[in-house]
Amino acid sequence: MNGNIFYLACKGVLVLLIFFVSCTQNEKKEQSNIIDAIAVVKGDSEYFEGGYAAMNQRGVRFFMDDTGKVPEHLTDENLRNEVGGMISSMDHFHDGFSVIMKNNNGGLEWGYVNEKGENQFGRWFEYAGEFSEGVAIVKDGGKWGAIDKNARFLISPVYEGLSDVRQDKGWVKQSGIWKWVSIPDMSPLLDLPCRIFGEESEGMRWVEKMTDDPEEIQRAFIDGKGRIISDWYSNASDFSEGLAAVERKGKWGFIDKTGKLRIPFSYGYASGFSEGLSAFTDFKDGNFGKWGYIDENGVVVISQQFHYATGFKEGMAEVRNNEGKVGFINKEGHLLIDYQLDAAYGFYEGLAAARSNDQWGFINKKGQWVIPPGFDKIRPFHDNPLEGGFSGGICKVDIDGHEFFISRKGGCVLGCLE
Numbered sequence: 001m002n003g004n005i006f007y008l009a010c011k012g013v014l015v016l017l018i019f020f021v022s023c024t025q026n027e028k029k030e031q032s033n034i035i036d037a038i039a040v041v042k043g044d045s046e047y048f049e050g051g052y053a054a055m056n057q058r059g060v061r062f063f064m065d066d067t068g069k070v071p072e073h074l075t076d077e078n079l080r081n082e083v084g085g086m087i088s089s090m091d092h093f094h095d096g097f098s099v100i101m102k103n104n105n106g107g108l109e110w111g112y113v114n115e116k117g118e119n120q121f122g123r124w125f126e127y128a129g130e131f132s133e134g135v136a137i138v139k140d141g142g143k144w145g146a147i148d149k150n151a152r153f154l155i156s157p158v159y160e161g162l163s164d165v166r167q168d169k170g171w172v173k174q175s176g177i178w179k180w181v182s183i184p185d186m187s188p189l190l191d192l193p194c195r196i197f198g199e200e201s202e203g204m205r206w207v208e209k210m211t212d213d214p215e216e217i218q219r220a221f222i223d224g225k226g227r228i229i230s231d232w233y234s235n236a237s238d239f240s241e242g243l244a245a246v247e248r249k250g251k252w253g254f255i256d257k258t259g260k261l262r263i264p265f266s267y268g269y270a271s272g273f274s275e276g277l278s279a280f281t282d283f284k285d286g287n288f289g290k291w292g293y294i295d296e297n298g299v300v301v302i303s304q305q306f307h308y309a310t311g312f313k314e315g316m317a318e319v320r321n322n323e324g325k326v327g328f329i330n331k332e333g334h335l336l337i338d339y340q341l342d343a344a345y346g347f348y349e350g351l352a353a354a355r356s357n358d359q360w361g362f363i364n365k366k367g368q369w370v371i372p373p374g375f376d377k378i379r380p381f382h383d384n385p386l387e388g389g390f391s392g393g394i395c396k397v398d399i400d401g402h403e404f405f406i407s408r409k410g411g412c413v414l415g416c417l418e
Helices: 003-009 013-041 045-053 076-083
Strands: 054-057 059-066 087-089 097-104 107-114 136-140 143-148 153-159 169-174 177-182 195-197 205-209 217-222 234-240 243-250 251-255 261-267 279-286 287-294 298-304 308-313 316-320 326-330 335-341 343-348 349-356 357-365 369-375 395-399 402-406 412-414
Touching: 045 054, 054 402, 059 076, 059 087, 076 087, 076 097, 076 107, 136 153, 143 169, 143 308, 153 169, 177 195, 177 326, 217 234, 234 316, 243 261, 261 279, 279 298, 308 343, 316 335, 316 343, 326 343, 335 349, 349 369, 369 395
Parallel strands: none
Antiparallel strands: 054 059, 087 097, 097 107, 136 143, 143 153, 169 177, 195 205, 205 217, 234 243, 243 251, 251 261, 279 287, 287 298, 308 316, 316 326, 326 335, 343 349, 349 357, 357 369, 395 402, 402 412
């Protein structure tokens, strides 16, 4: 039975009667759908990282496994008792722990629970990040540090800022300057004071060095050993598909991982490559022009004709017209889905979440509504808040504050309203 009908049935007697009449007729079919969905979900959906999905159903928070069961120790009641208060938010399990945020007399505190639902360390922080590689950054006493899985400080909380620790390396901020250091001896890996830095991408990251002029931007790329591999530019984006967009004198081009200029400085702006193509545009008098696409040789393969354009996913890219309406094109630039949508995510597992008249549903690559609009929200992927959709055959959706999972047929399969 469709998850939307199931939910709305609880709102009216008439719909409720219809539901019960149809429920018996569809019971075997629905059970089959659930079994099929669960078989797909197990170990194959990023919504269940660590084996559990973090759920919120109208303020009731709990963890659910990939069969739809809620272990007693991970129920809302037990978690509240363990943390000693109302839970404001909680994250998926990473490295065996979930970050819990609670409201303490109007102030927010962060801590950790383990997979047994226990308050692992029995203490709270001003901020707590997720564990990765056995290390988590925390804020304590107004300063930043990092702890291990025994809550011992690997990095003392004495810094103005601290990045995530990866492969025993991290960024620390002192006196307004960022430095890249090894952990835990804190020896410098890059002999360069930095104002800011980018995320590591394909083994590279950009860094922005300190200059006498606070308005001046100079960015270059370093490799995993802290070696500068490129010239300095007035702007730079992350590497994607072996290339990174860089800016010089108001124009953007692309370099490779040796620092060689591969595509000349010709564009007002250019996005990272996705499925072999980059969206580009002009920039004049403070305004962007029409958008088009180039290939990895800098050849224009889709002419500038869109008011806005995004990267490709599964051979399709979201584009917009001058009224802000969303459509989708293929790699030949053909508008396969007309400008009829108010918003959309990219395609995942053949379907794209799309919004029309303030309701979300799912379309296929022909623009047909496979799952009609009826959801208030599509919950984004936990590691990418700008994207959402199907993963492992399921998608987390929300109706009136009630989160649950639907299958590709649109019916509720996990976390359904009872």
